[in-house]
Amino acid sequence: MKRLLHIECIKLWNNRSSRVLIISYFVLLTSIALIAAIKFDIGPIQFHLAEQGIFNFPYIWHFNTFVAAIFKLFLAIVIVSMMSNEYTNKTIKQNLIDGLSKKEFIASKFLTVLVFAGISTLFVFVVSLILGGIYSDYTELSIVFSDMEFLLAFFVKLVGFFSFCLFLGILVKRSAFALGFLIIWSILEQVIFGVLGWKFVSWETAKTIKSFLPLESMANLIKEPFTRLNAVQSVANQIGEKLDLNYQVHWYEFLLVAAWTALFLYGSLALLKKRDL
Amino acid sequence: METILTVNHLTKKFGPLVAVKDLSFTIEKGNVYGLLGPNGSGKSTTLGIVLNVVNKTSGSFSWFDGNTSTHQALKKVGAIIERPNFYPYLSARQNLRLVCRIKEVPYGQIEEKLRLVGLWDRRDSKFRTFSLGMKQRLAIASALLNDPEILILDEPTNGLDPQGIHQIRELIKKIASEGTTILLASHLLDEVEKVCSHVVILRKGVNLYSGTVDGMLASHGFFELRAENQQALREFLENLPAVSRVEEENGLLTAYLKDPMDAVTMNRLCYENQIVLSHVVRRKESLEQQFLTITNHQDAQ
Numbered sequence: 001m002k003r004l005l006h007i008e009c010i011k012l013w014n015n016r017s018s019r020v021l022i023i024s025y026f027v028l029l030t031s032i033a034l035i036a037a038i039k040f041d042i043g044p045i046q047f048h049l050a051e052q053g054i055f056n057f058p059y060i061w062h063f064n065t066f067v068a069a070i071f072k073l074f075l076a077i078v079i080v081s082m083m084s085n086e087y088t089n090k091t092i093k094q095n096l097i098d099g100l101s102k103k104e105f106i107a108s109k110f111l112t113v114l115v116f117a118g119i120s121t122l123f124v125f126v127v128s129l130i131l132g133g134i135y136s137d138y139t140e141l142s143i144v145f146s147d148m149e150f151l152l153a154f155f156v157k158l159v160g161f162f163s164f165c166l167f168l169g170i171l172v173k174r175s176a177f178a179l180g181f182l183i184i185w186s187i188l189e190q191v192i193f194g195v196l197g198w199k200f201v202s203w204e205t206a207k208t209i210k211s212f213l214p215l216e217s218m219a220n221l222i223k224e225p226f227t228r229l230n231a232v233q234s235v236a237n238q239i240g241e242k243l244d245l246n247y248q249v250h251w252y253e254f255l256l257v258a259a260w261t262a263l264f265l266y267g268s269l270a271l272l273k274k275r276d277l
Numbered sequence: 278m279e280t281i282l283t284v285n286h287l288t289k290k291f292g293p294l295v296a297v298k299d300l301s302f303t304i305e306k307g308n309v310y311g312l313l314g315p316n317g318s319g320k321s322t323t324l325g326i327v328l329n330v331v332n333k334t335s336g337s338f339s340w341f342d343g344n345t346s347t348h349q350a351l352k353k354v355g356a357i358i359e360r361p362n363f364y365p366y367l368s369a370r371q372n373l374r375l376v377c378r379i380k381e382v383p384y385g386q387i388e389e390k391l392r393l394v395g396l397w398d399r400r401d402s403k404f405r406t407f408s409l410g411m412k413q414r415l416a417i418a419s420a421l422l423n424d425p426e427i428l429i430l431d432e433p434t435n436g437l438d439p440q441g442i443h444q445i446r447e448l449i450k451k452i453a454s455e456g457t458t459i460l461l462a463s464h465l466l467d468e469v470e471k472v473c474s475h476v477v478i479l480r481k482g483v484n485l486y487s488g489t490v491d492g493m494l495a496s497h498g499f500f501e502l503r504a505e506n507q508q509a510l511r512e513f514l515e516n517l518p519a520v521s522r523v524e525e526e527n528g529l530l531t532a533y534l535k536d537p538m539d540a541v542t543m544n545r546l547c548y549e550n551q552i553v554l555s556h557v558v559r560r561k562e563s564l565e566q567q568f569l570t571i572t573n574h575q576d577a578q
Binding site for chain 1: 375
């Protein structure tokens with residue numbers, strides 16, 4: 001396992017564009033902390049975003065994992081190109097001839113994905129802990145470490161998304177086209193939802209079907225946190241709107257994303273085995 | 278003798294096209310093999326199959342004693358097929374380190390092999406800055422990193438300039454002289470003739486001949502003759518029992534032998550029959566002629 005990671009590390013770290021993207025991704029993750037700096041000072045009205053409760057434990061876990069997941073696109077580029085570059089440079093052929101098995105090849109890529117997702121989760125954990133420590137109104141340990149399932153959801157979400165990227169890299173073999181395909185697919189999921197609800201089944205059923213699609217199931221793991229804010233809810237109450245949303249992470253949502261991850265890995269290996277290089 | 282590779286009834290189809298048809302051969306340790314055949318005869322496909330990058334349609338192959346998985350066996354093999362494939366953004370040394378990791382051998386051999394192919398001075402240059410000849414030499418260094426049981430080379434001199442071709446050939450000879458088993462696929466027959474002891478000849482995916490080079494050239498050769506009286510010489514030769522046929526080209530008579538005969542005997546026989554030769558040379562057929570005979574023979578069938 002260490003050997004496979006080392007192989008991948010040599011490949012990735014010495015590639016300048018990958019290195020720049022990886023570094024900028026982690027810098028961006030850390031920059032969530034900059035939200036704390038958002039301050040308006042308009043005469044008598046003083047608005048300091050950090051004081052609005054977004055950095056309260058345990059809400060911060062939800063908020064930060066949601067925001068951090070937006071940056072995953074940076075790593076998606078790295079992962080898609082680390083796969084498709086093996087095809088364009090034909091180095092995948094040489095790797096196999098040199099004695100890497102096809103299973104090991106996929107395993108080395110997947111291990112890299114796990115490491116990326118793991119480090120991202122650790123980053124978000126540390127940044128949130130520090131931000132919360134500074135701005136949270138509650139600092140009792142039992143509150144600080146509640147709702148930790150959002151971190152697990154974040155990890156699973158990244159692994160699932162990156163596995164999808166790996167699969168697309170193998171399927172399409174060209175990084176630009178694979179990324180294009182990723183964007184088209186995300187639109188396609190909405191189109192499927194629209195067409196189903198419009199012509200075939202009820203909107204309710206269409207929504208359920210949509211929640212089984214890969215990108216949507218990953219998005220459902222961490223739902224938008226904004227309506228959960230006290231400030232937003234009190235505004236909603238004032239205009240007579242009742243926000244009744246379910247923010248929890250459910251076990252079946254984990255299972256769904258895990259199933260997609262397994263499917264993408266299996267699909268990648270099957271494609272690699274079936275094709276002549 | 279120790280067997281390195283056994284190929285049994287291997288067949289590969291690309292849709293309706295049969296690239297390799299029922300191919301069988303074995304590779305023994307210590308020999309230098311040539312895999313011969315014109316372009317598109319299935320050489321690269323065959324190598325691709327045994328190297329785990331092309332899927333076979335039917336048949337089987339086994340490495341060494343047949344008990345190791347293909348990818349484990351490949352760690353003891355050094356192979357270069359077609360173009361040298363490396364990471365363009367890595368230096369020569371970084372690329373070789375990667376190969377060491379894959380083959381699970383220590384980094385210790387990198388310097389020795391880079392020196393062997395004359396690239397030590399360029400060890401820290403990126404692969405993309407290399408000329409084709411240098412890329413090919415780096416590929417050879419990479420294939421030798423694990424001191425392989427067998428070195429597989431697929432048209433290693435393809436696309437190189439005469440100097441590059443010469444360098445690669447010298448390298449191959451040097452490696453062969455150290456006792457490494459080599460499988461050299463090529464359509465350049467003089468290349469194969471110079472270094473190989475055994476040949477497998479393919480045409481349209483069919484195995485036409487497999488055995489030693491000497492065995493292939495087992496015919497008794499031919500004489501090139503000229504005399505003052507060509508007509509008398511021709512008649513005399515056609516009646517000689519050791520001669521199978523006579524051809525005339527550019528004023529030279531070529532007599533093909535079916536039984537062995539040396540030049541002295543031929544000269545004496547002619548003289549005894551009042552024919553004075555002005556030119557007599559005994560030749561062996563080259564691999565090229567033999568190759569063309571074998572492949573054309575197949576065409577005629």
